[in-house]
Amino acid sequence: MPEIIDLSQEIFDGMPVYKGLPPVHIQVHASHEQWEGLLNAKTVSPAVNKLEMGEHTGTHVDALNHMSRLNFGQSIEKMPLSMFYTEGICLDFSHKSIRELIEPEEIEEACIKAKLVIRKGDTVLIYTDHYRKAFGTENWIKGPGISAAACRYLGEKEIAAFGVETMAPGVSGVSNKEVHLICGELGFTHYENLINLNQLVGRGRFRFIGLPLKIRGGTGSPVRAVAIFD
Numbered sequence: 001m002p003e004i005i006d007l008s009q010e011i012f013d014g015m016p017v018y019k020g021l022p023p024v025h026i027q028v029h030a031s032h033e034q035w036e037g038l039l040n041a042k043t044v045s046p047a048v049n050k051l052e053m054g055e056h057t058g059t060h061v062d063a064l065n066h067m068s069r070l071n072f073g074q075s076i077e078k079m080p081l082s083m084f085y086t087e088g089i090c091l092d093f094s095h096k097s098i099r100e101l102i103e104p105e106e107i108e109e110a111c112i113k114a115k116l117v118i119r120k121g122d123t124v125l126i127y128t129d130h131y132r133k134a135f136g137t138e139n140w141i142k143g144p145g146i147s148a149a150a151c152r153y154l155g156e157k158e159i160a161a162f163g164v165e166t167m168a169p170g171v172s173g174v175s176n177k178e179v180h181l182i183c184g185e186l187g188f189t190h191y192e193n194l195i196n197l198n199q200l201v202g203r204g205r206f207r208f209i210g211l212p213l214k215i216r217g218g219t220g221s222p223v224r225a226v227a228i229f230d
Contacts, residue, residue, distance in 0.1 A: 007125075007163075007194045007210075007225040008059040011051075015058065016140055018167045022054035055220040059193045061161070061212050066219040067184025074184075076218035081211070083160045083189065086123045088208030088227060089116045090200035094129040096144040099171050102126065104153035114202065120158040123208040125227075127197035131165040145170040148178035155186035163191035163210070163225070191225060200227055 009015075013026040029050040033041040055076075056062070061084065064074035091110040093102055111118060118124060130143040143166030146154075151170070154162055162169070169183075169190045170176035183189055191210055200206065207228040212221030 003229045005196055005199050005227045005229075007196050007227055008223065009193050009195055011053070011058045011222065016136070016167070017054065017057060019141070021056055022052070024057055025052040026050070053222075055215065055218055055222070056192070058222050059191065059195070059210075059225050060220050060222045061191050061210055062180070062183070062189050062220045063212075063218055064184055064187065064189065065217075067180045071184040075216070076212050076221050077214045077216055079189070079212075082121075084209065084211045084223070086121055086160045086208050087119065088123040088125060088200075088206050089114070089118065089204075090125040090127050090197055090206075090227075091116070092127050092201045093144065094127055094198075094201075096128050098134075098139055098142045098144065099174070100144040101147040101171060101175060102144065102150050103147050104150045107150055107153060114204075116204070118154070118157045118159060122157075122159045123191075123210070124154060124159055124162040125194065125197055125200060125208075126162060126164045127201050128165055129198060131193075131195050132198070141167055141172070143167065143171075145172075145175060146179060147175050148182060151175075151179040151182045152186070155182055155188050159188055161189045161191060161210075163194050165194050165197055167192060191223065194225060203229065 028046045030048040032045040063076035064071040134140045170179035210223040210225035
């Protein structure tokens with residue numbers, strides 16, 4: 001049987017979100033006790049929860065219309081499903097420190113070390129171990145990220161997407177805005193807030209799946225991202 005590795009964060013009330021994004025609120029909308037008229041019940045068994053959150057919550061993928069006003073109309077439901085169902089590779093950058101950039105030559109070196117080649121249509125996952133090191137701490141928002149040059153290098157390889165464990169694909173205030181603009185310009189995307197990438201390093205190619213919700217006009221979507229080894 002295939003091995004399926006979950007690459008997705010849990011979504012929970014009050015979870016960390018990127019600065020300026022809507023906070024996550026989850027509450028019981030209706031309980032089984034309400035439906036059954038048990039008004040004095042000592043326990044509450046949720047039947048329906050109410051979720052309030054932004055499209056860019058937890059493990060998610062960005063739509064092209066999120067990248068720039070120049071990508072207006074390129075919303076999540078219009079992007080081909082083939083972008084979210086690809087072959088994948090994972091490259092090891094776990095030596096990178098807080099707010100450190102990853103450059104094109106380092107991606108090339110990581111490929112050589114892993115004996116992997118970036119192919120057209122791939123999803124390239126960037127393992128920094130930042131999730132395990134920093135999630136829930138003050139350093140969570142200070143993760144390493146790719147440089148603008150590295151983003152253009154990946155885009156010129158005609159990949160479908162790349163993915164990171166951090167809250168942003170680039171380093172905030174350094175490369176993050178440019179990374180988004182380059183993705184929009186070259187027509188590829190990225191995933192943020194991935195987990196368990198340590199379980200992929202050194203294992204070669206896998207099937208990557210990160211299907212978004214079909215949100216009309218959506219600028220992104222939470223995904224249940226997985227890696228599958230046959």
